[in-house]
Amino acid sequence: MTDNGRTHARIRITVDLVIFTVRQESLQVLLVKRGNPPYRGRLALPGGFMRDHENLDGAARRELLEETGLGGPDVPHLEQLGAYSDPGRDPRGRVVTVSYLALAPDLPAPTAGSDAAAAVWEPVEPLLSGGDRLAFDHDVILRDALEHARRMLENTTLATAFCERDFTMGDLKRVYEAVWGVPLDLRNFYRKVNRTEGFVVPTGEKRSLETGRPALLYRKGPATLLYPPMTRASHSGHESSAQSPK
Amino acid sequence: MTDNGRTHARIRITVDLVIFTVRQESLQVLLVKRGNPPYRGRLALPGGFMRDHENLDGAARRELLEETGLGGPDVPHLEQLGAYSDPGRDPRGRVVTVSYLALAPDLPAPTAGSDAAAAVWEPVEPLLSGGDRLAFDHDVILRDALEHARRMLENTTLATAFCERDFTMGDLKRVYEAVWGVPLDLRNFYRKVNRTEGFVVPTGEKRSLETGRPALLYRKGPATLLYPPMTRASHSGHESSAQSPK
């Protein structure tokens, strides 16, 4: 921590947000098309510079609000992931960025007109396995964030952050399936969720779809950690009601 | 990421190292006594400013080498944890720090004369539950790092980073006991370690203490993740050889 006349320039600091949501059975991330150089026209993670009076968490909350409109009493989960610091990662000069992970429910409008040209939801899977590259080192940041999100669903109750206030077990199961990319057995899923006291609390209401039995509705409970953790396994075969071997 | 004339000063960036070791059955952390204001005379985590040509990981490796002499081919584990950014966390001005976790074997000399006044190993437990406060926000950083290290032993093979090149099962067990703060059953510990292919590899050698049966020696294996994870439980009672009910 001692400063003995060595060469260490002052540096600009940004936050970059990896905002995930689950839409149409797939995990998607919010990206903006850059309107200015560098990387003009390329997709990038939303983000911006940390200001003088705020800390990193504050900057991340502000950017999240600007990009999605989320942030009042109904704050989605927001968590710092890591710092990216290679000299040369930003052509404009020495810029260190700190990435944040946000989990949001499926939002009606992709964005609420910020300074970014256009914000779009993009499926994550195609972005990582081939496809166009994102601006800066955002491919790496996105990959790290996905890894982190998958771990989080195993050990915490944060899957509920992807859901509306009221949700069904099927909704919650689809979140796990989208993030992990594996099918789950709904019947075992019930027990795993219910064995952790306070993961979800029933509202007493039901929701009717076009077809099928109406599902009970739940809300996020007070629990935050999962003991024991969720395990990604259990390939559901639709083997029950309509395929008895007799 | 767009810069539209807003107020965002350039900032200085430091790395702070939480270097853990296990000595005398207890988890200890390397601290330096500050020779200059602010917090002169107080204990602090070793660290320093990131330089122009290097990234954060490079700065952390350099500081680790300066403080402990470790860093050649026998690199200890070094991992980025998080960024601490509150305005006012450093009286000298706006300084953002990024913390790193390092796991080191019990080193002969606490340090190799760096620019820091004096480096000492301090037991972690007393530091967190009462006692003197560390400089800056290093109490918070230390607490976060301990939490992270405990999680790491559950899910990775990194406990071996605390050991010498050759170690016994008893050595490895003592690492877990020191970091987790709970006693383990050596007999079940064997199986847990051995069920993960490549956690440790036997050398064929043995080590004799003053008393007792000589123990087989092992080295770190190629595995890095633990499936399934280690679980902290299993209170060893010394119930075997010498207390049969007959």
Add this chain to the structure above:
DNA sequence: ACAAAAGTGTTTGAGTTACACCCATGA
């Protein structure tokens, strides 16, 4: 009555805990 989705109960087998017990050495 049928299809489709929601939810419950039961079998089975793998994994863990808690031990009894044996082994190898120094004093």
Add this chain to the structure above:
DNA sequence: TCATGGGTGTAACTCAAACACTTTTGT
């Protein structure tokens, strides 16, 4: 031969995956 740490074997129990089966709706 005793004390001390090292190491193996095993019975009882727990838990979770797999799957049969029942319930509740819309058409």
